[in-house]
Amino acid sequence: MKRGEAIAQVAGWLDPSFISIACNGMISRELYHQAERPSNFYMIGSMGLASSIALGIALSRPSKTVVVFDGDGNLLMNLGMLANIAASKAGNLYHLVFDNGVYASTGGQRTISSCVPLESIARASGYRRAARVETVPALMDALPVLFSEPGPAMLLVTVDSGNEPSVGRVKLLPAQLTDRLCAELSK
Amino acid sequence: MTASRSQTFLDEVEEQGYSFFTGVPCSYFGDVIQILESGARYGYVSAVREDSSIGIAAGAFLAGRQPVVLMQNSGLGVAINALVSLNQIYDIPVLLVISWRGQFGDDAPEHLVMGAILEDLFRLLQIPFAVYDTLNFRRQLAELTRTMRETRKPVALVVPREALEE
Numbered sequence: 001m002k003r004g005e006a007i008a009q010v011a012g013w014l015d016p017s018f019i020s021i022a023c024n025g026m027i028s029r030e031l032y033h034q035a036e037r038p039s040n041f042y043m044i045g046s047m048g049l050a051s052s053i054a055l056g057i058a059l060s061r062p063s064k065t066v067v068v069f070d071g072d073g074n075l076l077m078n079l080g081m082l083a084n085i086a087a088s089k090a091g092n093l094y095h096l097v098f099d100n101g102v103y104a105s106t107g108g109q110r111t112i113s114s115c116v117p118l119e120s121i122a123r124a125s126g127y128r129r130a131a132r133v134e135t136v137p138a139l140m141d142a143l144p145v146l147f148s149e150p151g152p153a154m155l156l157v158t159v160d161s162g163n164e165p166s167v168g169r170v171k172l173l174p175a176q177l178t179d180r181l182c183a184e185l186s187k
Numbered sequence: 188m189t190a191s192r193s194q195t196f197l198d199e200v201e202e203q204g205y206s207f208f209t210g211v212p213c214s215y216f217g218d219v220i221q222i223l224e225s226g227a228r229y230g231y232v233s234a235v236r237e238d239s240s241i242g243i244a245a246g247a248f249l250a251g252r253q254p255v256v257l258m259q260n261s262g263l264g265v266a267i268n269a270l271v272s273l274n275q276i277y278d279i280p281v282l283l284v285i286s287w288r289g290q291f292g293d294d295a296p297e298h299l300v301m302g303a304i305l306e307d308l309f310r311l312l313q314i315p316f317a318v319y320d321t322l323n324f325r326r327q328l329a330e331l332t333r334t335m336r337e338t339r340k341p342v343a344l345v346v347p348r349e350a351l352e353e
Contacts (some may be wrong), residue, residue, distance in 0.1 A: 021246075041249070045272025049242035052234075053273075056246020056254075059232060060207060064250075080235035084243075088232065174277040175339075178249065185250045 001136050003098055003159040004030050011035030013143050022069040023050035025105040031069055033167045041181045042170045048078030058090040065092050072099040072113035086126030091150030100161040122154040130154040193218035193351050199325055203332045207247040209240045210257030213286035219351055237262030241269035245279045255282045260301050270341055278339035287345050316343040319350045
């Protein structure tokens with residue numbers, strides 16, 4: 001499946017009250033393009049830290065559901081966060097990984113994710129559940145299961161490499177994203 | 188019984204409104220972290236890397252907390268990209284409490300270069316800092332905190348050897 005389709009399906013399924021933290025690169029751009037909303041936070045730098053930011057929110061606001069939109073390159077860059085999240089036992093943290101096997105925003109150079117089962121590492125680290133899906137029907141079946149019980153839990157979605165030319169950069173300024181998420185989380 | 192330096196330090200930090208603690212340890216902060224982890228009053232999120240702790244603290248700020256990140260100055264090198272491409276771009280404030288290993292050039296070899304360039308590095312990164320001084324700490328922390336809130340950027344308290352031990 002295409003990454004855009006996968007992200008649109010997931011975002012459409014999420015409750016609007018959920019907080020979504022999207023990693024830098026094409027995943028942020030795609031989430032902005034497909035499902036922009038004030039509870040979304042798009043990263044432009046600090047690769048690898050979407051999951052760290054999500055953990056800080058999840059621990060500070062246990063009543064909020066926090067969803068990470070991560071990529072294989074981002075996760076591999078900061079694999080230690082799987083252990084950090086698992087050890088935290090944050091029940092309100094759900095980790096979605098869109099794995100296309102490449103660094104999409106730097107020209108499609110391959111990552112090493114084809115050799116590394118990231119969902120198995122999550123499970124071994126102590127995530128309560130971790131699964132991989134490769135088709136849209138399997139994704140739609142997996143989403144309710146993912147959120148049916150407390151996390152930390154991971155769903156890895158295998159997606160095609162390649163970018164849609166129509167997906168542009170996030171037009172909001174970083175400080176605007178900070179302000180609106182602070183406002184969203186103060187509700 | 189008089190309060191330990193570490194407890195006094197944490198009391199002042201708490202009084203300034205800080206309410207979330209994360210980081211990677213330095214032996215200089217052994218007592219501070221022990222207090223943070225000893226009960227429900229503070230809580231402490233042990234992070235796997237210093238840049239991860241910056242990310243965790245950023246999340247805490249977004250969720251309404253005022254975070255503190257503890258780290259050794261070696262970890263500042265790890266955290267630089269997070270500080271400049273997350274905090275300084277997104278206007279996410281944080282109080283960094285950073286030990287000054289290698290301050291006088293008499294530390295283990297791995298600390299000597301960072302120890303010598305630490306102050307220059309803060310200036311280069313445009314991170315306002317103060318070197319912990321027991322007698323003036325209350326004022327130092329108030330000033331750093333005011334700067335941090337006005338600018339919405341990271342500030343650093345640099346902690347020399349033995350300043351917070353015992």
